Amino acid sequence: FIYCPLRSFTDLKRDHCLFSKSTPSFPNEFLVFYDYTNKEVEIHLKEQKAEYRFLDYKPNQWHSLCTTWDMGSGLVQVWFNGMPLARKFVKQANMTGEPIIILGQEQDSHGGGFDINQSFVGMMTDVHMWDYVLSSCEIQKYMAELSFTPGNVLNWAALDFQINGRVLIENKQMYCQ
Ligand SMILES: *[C@@H]1O[C@H](CO)[C@@H](O)[C@H](O)[C@H]1NC(C)=O
Numbered sequence: 001f002i003y004c005p006l007r008s009f010t011d012l013k014r015d016h017c018l019f020s021k022s023t024p025s026f027p028n029e030f031l032v033f034y035d036y037t038n039k040e041v042e043i044h045l046k047e048q049k050a051e052y053r054f055l056d057y058k059p060n061q062w063h064s065l066c067t068t069w070d071m072g073s074g075l076v077q078v079w080f081n082g083m084p085l086a087r088k089f090v091k092q093a094n095m096t097g098e099p100i101i102i103l104g105q106e107q108d109s110h111g112g113g114f115d116i117n118q119s120f121v122g123m124m125t126d127v128h129m130w131d132y133v134l135s136s137c138e139i140q141k142y143m144a145e146l147s148f149t150p151g152n153v154l155n156w157a158a159l160d161f162q163i164n165g166r167v168l169i170e171n172k173q174m175y176c177q
């Protein structure tokens, strides 16, 4: 089971990639992509994909987008701004092979094959990945931005990363209540 949430903010008027995980065999092993023309969030898993339409993906607002993938049944479910969307069958598979994870740029080959017109420009935070089923309590804590158990595969607070291009890392701005 994979659980992968992130938060993003943009005013782009074109396609953009939020999250891209490739392996040597599958450039799009796990890809979260926004198709601007069709106004849909696409979840790609090893050459298959699910499309989520009719989302209120407004510009200039933070949105949370959490993808869950039950690798045994092949079912994917997206939670958009805390609301669960339809579960869709995409693919039964295991995640194997050396991964390269890139935020904000889509890989057409393992660690490369970038298209500048699919790059993300905006802000992104709280990217995590767990490879086990989270309790609904932990999911709610993530949504409410309370303290939660960080991802065991990806932990935003302890990422080992490289910066490419114009990227600024800063502390999250929290609003006062
Ligand atoms: C994934 O791995 C499990 C355990 O090794 C195996 O039983 C299952 O068949 C694999 N699934 C696929 C789609 O390869």
Ligand SMILES: *[C@@H]1O[C@H](CO)[C@@H](O)[C@H](O)[C@H]1NC(C)=O
Residues within 6 Å of the ligand: 115, 116, 117
């Ligand atoms: C990106 O988009 C611009 C404007 O539409 C276009 O001129 C350019 O050729 C595109 N670049 C690539 C690499 O597709």
